[in-house]
Amino acid sequence: MIRYELAGPDLSEVRFAISPLNELTLSLRALRDPGRFPLHLPWLRTVAAAELDRETLLALTNDRLWTPDFLNPRPRNPLARLDDELEVVAATPPDRVRADLAAVHFETDPPVALSGSPRVVLRRVLTALRDYWDACFEPHWQRMRAVLEADIVHRGRTIVHAGMAAMFGDISPRVTFADDVLAIRLTTSKVDYRRTTAGVGLTLVPTLFSRNPSTPISPEEPPVIFYPARGLGTLWTTDRPRAPHALRDLIGETRSGLLTLLEAPASSTELAVRLGVTPTAVNQHLRAMRAAGLLTSARHGRSVLYLRSDLGDRLLDAVNPDAVN
Template structure:
């Protein structure tokens, strides 16, 4: 059991945050043991064609049979709006001694081959592997994931306001509870430590745990990762909705895309949302853009589409 004692002002310093890097690293649990994560099988099947171009040996070395991951790869985030580029930049500054310590804590005995060698070189390879994994497997789906995680944070804040901290903690997981001024987290592992929450306690919703987890080391900033609400619906195709008149004019699919594209999105993201191929979505997007209803702009590696002024008028929002 891990026990976080809330001292003084720490009682008021309980914050929620979202970490793209946490989600990226914790998802490797599903690579190692997909049977434990049946809700994500649709996503995993969709990634099979790109996994061969990743540094799979390194990525799998970042977990063990108990599905632990190194603490330095699960940093405490400070905002629901944390950016992956910022987290990867911070990761590059990790003390080599911390890298070595945390990898050894996860694996116990001899390190897997990809993790052997000077710590700075190992860290560089880890960052390269995670960056490639993010670009190919996470980035197209992150808006959808982030929306679910941010929705959970909103729900928990409302829960605190309406029912108090004890109720909120008890509903994070059956293994989390507030007892007096201490938060207790029962873990399936043999971790056992008690520490005070100097600097506050951060609660992090995640898509990749079934109950709750904490850092391995008591020296890490206090943090509880818990299962976000609604994970079961994450990979379900989302129906396109549009006014009947607009559907009659453009067709149901193009009308639905026009309605959705008040917020910029890429064809890959839209395909993931709708459960169709990127090629099919691109055909509709090109037709809408040719008709002057969409505009597009490159954003990093992706092309984002959004409604034009004419598209706004046609969708009834102009």
């Protein structure tokens, strides 16, 4: 059990962030045990065909699917760049590299791929991760990031409408919040500590490669919670939702599909992939629907996320009462 004592009654130090490096590192869990991540199987098939240093990559996890803390640094800004994060990792002191790898492989001897001086191992790890990113993440990152950004928008709306405690409770049944203490129940009893967030804050990082919330292994690390993002089921699928016939007759096939999909925030890029149409066409429809009051939009980083408005809910409810909760 990890307990973070949140500083300040207004919880102003709680922030969200997206980290390319953390996605890259946490995805090693899926490489090691694909059966635990069935929703990623379409992507894992492409990974299987890539030329990678799999020996080194797989050595960065253990049977518990832990990863070294130095490869999961707390993002320094809400939309971190991979190159900046890799620079932070490259500056990791040798003693820290050695200790974090030993903490992951505490039950066995370190794998052969991690043998050698910490500086040599670190260079090998960074090269393997960069090649892995270029082959398996870069082509899909825009789509992945859109799902992560949509999750953050959803959490923000929950805070506004229901409060911080409701937002924490919605992350996972393993996360509870009471008396300014945030408790995270992990899948292992090997990690157990309590620390304050005073002076450093708490960062919440949605990820596509975690079934349960996780935290750094060491209490010396800044408070971070990596938690499963909403919308993962939409990531690798292309679908054309069947809107009610009356709605399709009224506003057309594509716009009715958009209205049906946008019960949760999504970007035009994500919507284009899911509907199988071009981003340009989707943007034209989204602008027209927003102008008509059927959608709302909010900017997050470089993306604009769209969501069905109250008017859109009422329209969909009028033609299909079972479509809106």
